[in-house]
Amino acid sequence: MDAREYRNCMGRFATGVTVVTCRTESGHHGLTANSFTSVSLDPPLVSVSVDRKTKAFEHMKNNAFTINILKSCQEDVAMHFAGRPKEEEPFTWIEGDHTPRLAESLAFIECAPWQEYDGGDHVLFVGEVENFAYTDDDALTYFSGKFGCLAAETQKA
Structure with a gap:
């Protein structure tokens, strides 16, 4: 299978854009991720997929984290x-x-570590939601290698 073409195919799935943040020994760390999803309502769980080759992977192991959902701006x-x-x-x-989070995000979801799962060259980090908040604004999206916007008023239709 051609990895580049597979990646291009997966890029046809429009997603929101998040920054996952956590505390480290030297301060704070974050990574941009669009591989985020809600897992369960009871208990409230979310997951994010992190590449094993990134610095973030080491920081995320057994660590609390926040999903910061970004505004269009x-x-x-x-x-x-x-x-x-x-x-x-x-x-x-x-x-x-x-956990540390970013000011001005569309929403944030603070999580305690719940479980980690092998996902090939990635690890799926599942967190239990401990705190969250959101605002009504336009969302930053990602589709086919480009950023875009989902307007808040279209979400209410």
Whole structure:
């Protein structure tokens, strides 16, 4: 199977954009991820898939984390945590109740570690939701290698 073509195929699935944040020995760490999903309502669980080759993988093991769902105006934030940082950080850290999170996100979901599952070259980190909040605004989306926007008023239809 051609890995590039497989990746192109998977890119046809439109997703929201998140930054997963956690506390580390030296401060805070984050990574941009669109492989995030709700798993269960009872108990409240979410999952995120993290590449084993990333720095984030080591930081995430047995660690609490926050899923920060980004607003449409936060493309610079997504790029920063995807490894293309700006000279000046386009975000502000907030000390959450359980983990660090990003100010101005569309929503945040703070999680305690629940379980980790082998996912080939990735690991699926499942977290138990301990705190969350959200706002009504436009969402940052990702489709076919490009950022886009899902307008809040279309969500209410």
